[in-house]
Structures are given as structure tokens and as C-alpha cells.
Amino acid sequence: MSENSYDIVIIGGGVIGSAIAYFLSRNTEQNLKIAVIEKDSSYQFGSTARSAGGVRLQFSTPENIRMSQFAVEFLRNITDHLGIEGEKVDVSYTEGGYLFLAQDHQIPILYNNHEVQKREGVPVALLDPEDLKTSYPWMNVSDLAGGTLGLEGEGWLDAYGLNQAFRKKAISQGVTYLKDEVLDLVKNGSKIEKATLKSGDSVLGSVFVNAAGARAAEIAKMAELDLAVRPRKRFIFSFSCREEVGPCPLTIDPSGLYFRPEGHQFITGRSPGPDEDPDCLDFDVNYDWFDNDIWPVLAHRVPAFEAIKMENAWAGHYAYTLLDQNAVLGPHPEVPNFIFANGFSGHGLQQSPAVGRAIAELILFQNYQTLDLSCFSFERLLTGKGVREINVV
Structure with missing residues (x-):
């Protein structure tokens, strides 16, 4: 040894x-x-x-x-930082934006956060229901009071x-x-x-x-x-949709559910409530969570998502600061x-x-x-x- x-x-x-x-x-x-x-x-x-x-x-x-x-x-300059001997580094960084949706009771938080973001120089657009309807005709906005959309930088990789x-x-x-x-x-x-x-x-x-x-x-x-700091498990589900939906930023529903495009499919997830979130280190997937807690919210927010097919699912872990x-x-x-x-x-x-x-x-x-x-x-x-x-x- x-x-x-x-x-x-x-x-x-x-x-x-x-x-x-x-x-x-x-x-x-x-x-x-x-x-x-x-x-x-x-x-x-x-x-x-x-x-x-x-x-x-x-x-x-x-x-x-x-x-x-x-x-x-x-x-944006990742090759300058992590490139080796001039080799290009590509981590598929896609600036697709984050769209936060809000109902009436969430609007004060949305607006207060927007003020902080403006002071920090973050380009974020405030959207009312009509803006949302015009920009995202595939979305059900009937129960929404507004939203914010990141205009630069936000996305996924x-x-x-x-x-x-x-x-x-x-x-x-x-x-x-x-x-x-x-x-x-x-x-x-x-x-x-x-x-x-x-x-x-x-x-x-x-x-x-x-x-x-x-x-x-x-x-x-x-x-x-x-x-x-405790380990908490989170599920990510991948699904396909029969109808064309787009353009689509990473969208956070008022319920906390999110979805975004992933190639020709979508991924989605939602954090459980405090009573359903024990310490956990296994990778077992609860598929009922998709049927009971994910799909109904997806279908409500995006009518086209009523006809979707779950293609894949996996579990990962948060290191959760209590x-x-x-x-x-x-x-x-x-x-x-x-x-x-x-x-x-x-x-x-x-x-x-x-x-x-x-x-x-x-x-x-x-x-x-x-x-x-x-x-x-x-x-x-x-x-x-x-x-x-x-x-x-």
C-alpha cells in the first residue's frame, strides 16, 4: 500500500x-x-x-x-478556457431562455425579482397574458397573470x-x-x-x-x-409529442414543473413537496410520478401534450442544503x-x-x-x- x-x-x-x-x-x-x-x-x-x-x-x-x-x-468562450492545443470544446450550450410563468398570487414575487435582475444587468422581459398568448400560441394562458423571459444567456448544455x-x-x-x-x-x-x-x-x-x-x-x-446537506432524489422524464410545439424555452409552470426541448423530444421534471422528499441515494425511478403528477400538469399547460409518449426516465441527486x-x-x-x-x-x-x-x-x-x-x-x-x-x- x-x-x-x-x-x-x-x-x-x-x-x-x-x-x-x-x-x-x-x-x-x-x-x-x-x-x-x-x-x-x-x-x-x-x-x-x-x-x-x-x-x-x-x-x-x-x-x-x-x-x-x-x-x-x-x-460562450469555453474553447479559450478549456481547449487543449487549439482543439474546439463543444458542450452544446443552447441559449434557449428560461420562461417563468406566474398566477395572480405570484406576480409580486415575479416583479420584485425582476427589479433585482434589472439592477444586476440581466436582460429579462416582463410578459402579460396577451404577450404569452402571442409568443406561445401552443400554451394555455387562461389561468396565468404573467411571466418573465430571459433574453440572453439562459439555456442549457x-x-x-x-x-x-x-x-x-x-x-x-x-x-x-x-x-x-x-x-x-x-x-x-x-x-x-x-x-x-x-x-x-x-x-x-x-x-x-x-x-x-x-x-x-x-x-x-x-x-x-x-x-x-442531504441527498435528495429528482426524476427527469423524456417524452415525445405528436404535434409540433415551438419555439419553446425552458418553461417553469406556476406549479413548479418545468419542461424544455431536447432534440426532437422534451424533458420534464418537478420537485416533490417537503413531505415526499426523504434523504435518498438510490436511482430507482417512480414512473407513477409521471402519470399522476407530471402528465396532467403538462397537458393542462400545453394542450398538445395530452398526446405524448414517455420515452425515457432517470433519477439523479441534489445535494440539498437544509x-x-x-x-x-x-x-x-x-x-x-x-x-x-x-x-x-x-x-x-x-x-x-x-x-x-x-x-x-x-x-x-x-x-x-x-x-x-x-x-x-x-x-x-x-x-x-x-x-x-x-x-x-
Whole structure:
């Protein structure tokens, strides 16, 4: 059995861990030795590959908006960032827009969010029912009071492709990826010194980053720390429709259900209520959820969706922050060499470029250099003062 030493050890090679590895390894002055530990070398069973791949700017928190704005810039110029020896990087980034629909009681939230977005320079159009009817004749607007449409930047991409692009670029910059699983962390006083691995090997490190996605709380527990982030299962269903529907942005119904085009088909999903959302790490699909909770809402909003055929379905996981469903970023106050990059609650893909850059800045310079994300620090989990993201649904 071997024991290797690194400057930085990143636990989790999904899009967050790989983005951190990429941004850290860009810094050639410090010549850091970086390892990423990832047990699923195929990357088919992590949260990244099974996500819907959305990028949106329509948040109510300025920091969330700013992270997405950086993601848009990054994705539009992705070959400049992640290309290797001039090879083009294509993650199928499609700026198809996000359309939030609202009923009467949701209009004040929609309008208040719109004001925040305007102040942050986000191009969003306010639509009344007549606008919706004109722009989307395939939509039932009879119970709607309005909506907002992102005019630039918002859309979707190949989540697996982005993860692989970060990973390949990080490797080209000297990062080592270890196909293994962390079984324990060795703590000495206020410092993590070593990770023991399933293979029997161990890894020494000066800094450890928890980027373990839905298993983040398990890794934190190995460091004798409590992280209030839990794994929650989400279903995505793919379906085909007999009638032509379009143009179609990623549409969020007032009920919380979303749908968007995926090639010649559509994908859809809906978060369950709090009483139907236990901690879960399996990938079992509840097909009754589509028949009973998805299809009726689809058919109501889009009459053409009364005649659809479900083609495929899969389950993925959210790393769900119990306090406020926002990310937990930065060091633990009592274990400063243990860094959190967890709890994105479904937003990890779109926030990965900004989070990768931010965590790299914290490690390299001990503070944020470009975008202040200190509101997402671990301390808020201790005080209970969450960062409230006000959603329309």
C-alpha cells in the first residue's frame, strides 16, 4: 500500500471538483501538486451527468445572479478556457431562455425579482397574458397573470460534456485523478492530515476540499463535522409529442414543473413537496410520478401534450442544503484546511465556473479576489441566518 502527498486533495471529481482543480492548476507560479479522488471514473452516476443541464440568470440573490453571469461568459468562450492545443470544446450550450410563468398570487414575487435582475444587468422581459398568448400560441394562458423571459444567456448544455472538459483540461495542467473512494479522514487537532482510501492507499494533503456532491455530509462526518446537506432524489422524464410545439424555452409552470426541448423530444421534471422528499441515494425511478403528477400538469399547460409518449426516465441527486438551498462555500471555522464546496441544491452545474474560481482564490490567496461569495460561508449554518432565494414557485 502506498502513501502519496499532495498540496491539495479534492474529494469528488464531478463538475464542481473538476472546476476547482482546473482553476487551481491554472496557477503555475506556486507549482501545486493537486489530486482529485473520484470513485466513479465513468462519471455516469454522479449528480452532474444526470442533471437537466440548465443555466439561468433569473435569481433573486445578487450573488447567485453574478455566478451565473460568469458562467455565461465562460460558456460562450469555453474553447479559450478549456481547449487543449487549439482543439474546439463543444458542450452544446443552447441559449434557449428560461420562461417563468406566474398566477395572480405570484406576480409580486415575479416583479420584485425582476427589479433585482434589472439592477444586476440581466436582460429579462416582463410578459402579460396577451404577450404569452402571442409568443406561445401552443400554451394555455387562461389561468396565468404573467411571466418573465430571459433574453440572453439562459439555456442549457451537455452537463457530462462540461464535466469532462474541466477534467481533461485539469489533467493537461498537471492534476492527478485517482479512481478510488475515501473511507476516512485522519484529523490531528484542528487539521485534516490524511485521507485513507478503499484501495488501501492513503493520501496526505495540506488542504482538503469536500466536493463530494450528494455524499458531502458523509465526507464531513469523517472529519468529525456536521454538514446540514442531504441527498435528495429528482426524476427527469423524456417524452415525445405528436404535434409540433415551438419555439419553446425552458418553461417553469406556476406549479413548479418545468419542461424544455431536447432534440426532437422534451424533458420534464418537478420537485416533490417537503413531505415526499426523504434523504435518498438510490436511482430507482417512480414512473407513477409521471402519470399522476407530471402528465396532467403538462397537458393542462400545453394542450398538445395530452398526446405524448414517455420515452425515457432517470433519477439523479441534489445535494440539498437544509437551511436555505444555497451553496456552502469555504473553510470550516474550526478546521481551516477543510474547504466546503457543497449543497448547490440543483444549481451546481451553472455555478461551477464561478465556484471553481472562487474556491481556488480562497486556497491561493486566503480571500475572494473577483466575486465575493462570503455570504455562502459555513458560519451561516451555525447562526441559522440563511441566504434566502425567493422563488416564484
